[in-house]
Amino acid sequence: MNELKQNLRALRPLWTGLPIVAVCTGLGLTAAWQYLRYATPMYESTAKIKLADVNEGVLNTTLLKNLDAFSGDNRTSAEVELVRSPLLLGRALDHLNFDLSTYRVGKVRTTELYRASPFTADVKLTNPKWTEEPFDLRIDVAGGVQLMAPSGEVAEGRLGQVLRLNGAEVRIGRNDSLLKARPDIALADHYRLVRHDRGRLIEDIANRLDVTSTDRNVPVLRISFQSTVPQKSADLVNALSAVYLDDYLATKYKVVNTAAETIGERIKDVKRTLAHSEDTVEQYRDLKRIVNIKQETDTDLHKVAELKTQRSNLDMSLAAANDLYRYMSDGKRNALEMAPNFEAFNDMLSTDIIKKIKDLQAEKHDLLLRFTPEDEKVKTVDLKLADLNSYLLESIKNTRNNLTIKRRELDRAIAQAQGAFVGLPTREKNLTILQRDFQLNEKLYTFLREKETEAEIAKSSPTSYHRVIAAGLVPVEPTSPHRTFVLVLSGFLGMLLGVLLVYLLSIIRSTPGDADGVQKETRTPLAAIIPHLGRGLAGRLAFFTQLATRLALKGMLAPGTKLVVSAFTDQEGQTFFFEHLRQALAAKGLKLRALTLRDAQSPNPDAQPDEILLVQNLPLDQDSHALAVMSGAAVNLVVIDSRTTPTSRLPELDLLINEFGLPNVQLCLNRAGYAPGPLQLLGLRLRRLFTVRRAARPVAEPLALPLGGLDLQS
CATH class of the missing domain: 3.40.50.300 (P-loop containing nucleotide triphosphate hydrolases)
Incomplete structure (x- = not known):
């Protein structure tokens, strides 16, 4: 309860001093109203540009991906600085009438006219010191013109005439199109002309220009400009957007054209080098009689392998013949009692001789049962067996000699076939080097031809994939001063001042x-x-x-x-x-x-x-x-x-x-x-x-x- 009384006691001066608080609040609102009445309002217009996607349009080619000069990666921060650059601002001012400002001079406030000027003015300065200096202009009802230079020099004339001063030439004419559209605008009045310096004008515009990105991950630029004239703010952001798109397109296609010319010249050089590589490979193949080293090597290896296989078989047959000949030679006296291995002789003749020998041996056995060995019939059979045995032995000898000759021929054929591998690594190395140079030149030529085609495609489509997604509109309400905010703030400050004054008076009294x-x-x-x-x-x-x-x-x-x-x-x-x-x-x-x-x-x-x-x-x-x-x-x-x-x-x-x-x-x-x-x-x-x-x-x-x-x- 005591705390409540203390709080009420602290609020008692405020309750009794409500008239002072009300008066201070009213004075604050009155001051704010007067400020809003005479303050120059600032209007803001905003345009938005969506930056081109690297995966969008005909510019999305291997050419633009591989070469850094054609990179489609538009970093938003770099684009912001580009839009704010004096280069683009100067180009935008070339399309606008910002270099000369016209003002209507009133008793309380001077208002810029811009497109609402009832007269046209053409100012040519020969004295650079008069830039940013006001020219005082008065037009009377009869069409008379009085112009005062910044130096105080006065020139008089009529509308449409050229007024010559020591540092300038000025021509004032009627803006008939505006006067017909708006007859309520008076031509006779007090005006002011200011010729701006381009450098200072760009600096002043840059100070009131705001270029930001809506989001770090969203490639959208937001261009805002503040001006005392609503139409002026909209014109600047729209002109700057158009200049930015034109500059982007011109820069991109200038680089594309340059690249296309460079690629064409490079193709000619690569084509000559490629032709030389082809001729070198052809001459080397003719010189070394090379068709296909791999296939030729495989064929020669297969041939050598077959010859060696034949020699191995022949060696085995020759060994068998030698063994048979030695066996038959050592036991020719009792050949009838021997049983040689005729595995190596399985032809029809040998088989027939062996069969006859066996038949004669059987016949001899039958004769010996009836006759003695000295009998003529038995001797005749022995003679026949001896003839057959001699014939067989001579056949084995001839066979062995024939096999020996064949083996020598096979050795010579193998040596000749293996001679093809002499110098093969060197030939392969040299041919590989020549083919590698040829393939590199061929790949480079193919690559450049592809780039040339892509560059031609890019040149044939002169379209910017930056897009203006929101054009600058003529603002209706000023951004500053904000009427509601100023009134609320002034009322609050007045009320606060009244409260402080009440408590100050309460302390004093x-x-x-x-x-x-x-x-x-x-x-x-x-x-x-x-x-x-x-x-x-x-x-x-x-x-x-x-x-x-x-x-x-x-x-x-x-x-x-x-x-x-x-x-x-x-x-x-x-x-x-x-x-x-x-x-x-x-x-x-x-x-x-x-x-x-x-x-x-x-x-x-x-x-x-x-x-x-x-x-x-x-x-x-x-x-x-x-x-x-x-x-x-x-x-x-x-x-x-x-x-x-x-x-x-x-x-x-x-x-x-x-x-x-x-x-x-x-x-x-x-x-x-x-x-x-x-x-x-x-x-x-x-x-x-x-x-x-x-x-x-x-x-x-x-x-x-x-x-x-x-x-x-x-």
């Missing part, structure tokens, strides 16, 4: 406010706390009757007591307190003598033993005689007001009490905690004014309730 505020500032005790009692007489008397009872209980109203009611000024409710306390004491039936001191000459008696002397003292800040009256009193009640008594008075009262030894001084706080609202104060002041006017009339006033007390409580 600090008053006690309530009993807590009094006790914080002084050690003098409080004898009475009087709230705001309204205008009812019965309620006031009832409160003061209770107050008189409390004072009596404190021993302040004993018979023979001199009670002095004092105050610092007349505006603190001293009269109100004195009159109502007097009436309350009289209503209680106490013997009372009331005395009001008018000046220092007024009598100041002491109280009789059987009475209470109630004295209304002089104000403390008017006459020091009031201190003498307080020194002779038994009880001193000092009336202070919660709204009119400065807080600094309370320490002063403590000093007076200590310095003059004033007896039994206690405070009475009038209108404790009273904080009327602004409307209530206004009503009270109107009522006071009305009461004062009525008081000027000869009307009898009630004696029971003095006017001063009513006013102070109100």
Whole structure:
């Protein structure tokens, strides 16, 4: 509860000072309104450009991917700097009429006309110092023209004539197209011309130009420009967008054309080198009689392998023949008893001879059964066997000789076949080198031919894949000053200033406010706390009757007591307190003598033993005689007001009490905690004014309730 009271006490000055806050807020809004009325508004127009995708359009070719000069990777930060570059800004200004600015000079504000100028102007400066300097122009109703140069030189003429100055030539004409479209525009007026320097103009535009990307991962440029003329801001962003697209397209295709020419020249050189490589390979193949080294080598290897296989077979046959011949030669005397291995001789002739030999041997055995070995028949059979055996042995010998001859021929054929491999690695190496050079030249030629084709395709499609996705529109509402923001901010600052002023005045005009505020500032005790009692007489008397009872209980109203009611000024409710306390004491039936001191000459008696002397003292800040009256009193009640008594008075009262030894001084706080609202104060002041006017009339006033007390409580 105490915390709530503290908060309410802190807000009390703000409540009572609401008129000041309202006035300050109103002044802030008025100042903002005047500022908005005379401030030059700035309009902003915005255009958006979607950058080309590297995978989009005919520019997406191997040519653009492989060569860095044709890289389609557009980094947004680099494109931002390109758009802001003086190069593109200068090209954009070449398409716009920004070099000459025309203004209509008014009494309060000068307005730029741009396309709304009712006249045309052509200014040629020969004095470069006059750039960025104003030319004063006046056109009258009759068509007369008066031009003042920055140096003060004046030239006069008529519309359509050339006005010559020492540093410039100016021609002023009528803008008939605009005057016909808008007849409400007056031609006769006061104007100003400014010829801009191109460098300064580009710098000024760059300061008001904002080029950003909407997002780091989204290739979209946002171009914004601010100007005092809405049409001017839209024209610049649109012209800059068009120049950027044209520059992108021209740069890309200039590089493509250059590359196409370079590729064509390179193709001629590579073609000659490729032809030389072909001729070299052909001559080497003819010289070395090479058709296909791999196939020839495989054939020769297969041939050598077959010859070696034949030689191996022949060697085995020859070995068998040698063994058979040796076997037959060693046992020719008893050949009939031998059984040689004829595995190597399996032809028909050998088989037939062996069969005949076996038949003769069988026949001999049969003859020996009947005849003796010396018989002619037996001998005849032996002769036949000997002939066959000799024939067979001679056949084996001839066969062996034939096999020997064949083996020598096979050895010679193998040696001849293996001679083809002599120098083969060298031939392969040389041919590989020549073929490698040929293949490299062929690949380079093929690559360049592909690039030439792609470059021709790119040249045949002169289209930029940057796209303007949002053109700059003519703005309707200004971006600065923002009317709502300025009004809200000014109102808030005015209100804040009013609050600070209220609390500053509250600190300067600090008053006690309530009993807590009094006790914080002084050690003098409080004898009475009087709230705001309204205008009812019965309620006031009832409160003061209770107050008189409390004072009596404190021993302040004993018979023979001199009670002095004092105050610092007349505006603190001293009269109100004195009159109502007097009436309350009289209503209680106490013997009372009331005395009001008018000046220092007024009598100041002491109280009789059987009475209470109630004295209304002089104000403390008017006459020091009031201190003498307080020194002779038994009880001193000092009336202070919660709204009119400065807080600094309370320490002063403590000093007076200590310095003059004033007896039994206690405070009475009038209108404790009273904080009327602004409307209530206004009503009270109107009522006071009305009461004062009525008081000027000869009307009898009630004696029971003095006017001063009513006013102070109100």
